Amino acid sequence: QSALTQPASVSGSPGQSITISCTGTSSDVGGYNYVSWYQQHPGKAPKLMIFDVSNRPSGLSYRFSGSKSGNTASLAISGLQAEDEAHYYCSSYTSSNAVVFGGGTKLTVL
């Protein structure tokens, strides 16, 4: 199972909005509404930010949102803050009854 494709890096200034893409196939991202997004700060465990394409866990900031079109899912972050600087990973359920992650995207807040 190949990893989902994410851009290696994205950047934005405080207050701006950014989007991170996650491209798979019809056997994973395109075939199921089971896309999740995780935030990982250096040396820390990942944290769930978005599940089932567009749902936020209870208590998570509204600045984070998710969507999907065809085989590509996206994570949008609005009103960028310094603490948003981290790596972000997407994941999807697959037709092989497995979970596959994206390669990760490093977000830099300028």
Next chain:
Amino acid sequence: QVQLVQSGAEVKKPGASVKVSCKASGYTFTSYYMHWVRQAPGQGLDWMGIINPVDGSTTYAQQLLGRVTMTRDTSTSTVYVELSSLRSEDTAVYYCAKGGRWELIDHWGQGTLVTVSS
């Protein structure tokens, strides 16, 4: 609150085996699946497999078949992952992660560093 507490760091020689534990608390252990995910230094997340705490049934990632075994102890709410025939490429932080559903990971352990070196 959900807590997943993992065992400490390990250093192993190539060809050896390693067993990492993960003790769960703050929820009903048998109500949720448990995943194992690893992360090599400076790399992304790599799904290893999943165990059903109710009956111990497992699904493993294709690339680890034959080398990985996941087990659980319901009396202590603990899950284990054992990886055999270790090679240098297995050097990574190993995470246990609670499944909100089969396909959803919603909480992560703190991670266990396994170093494979001669």
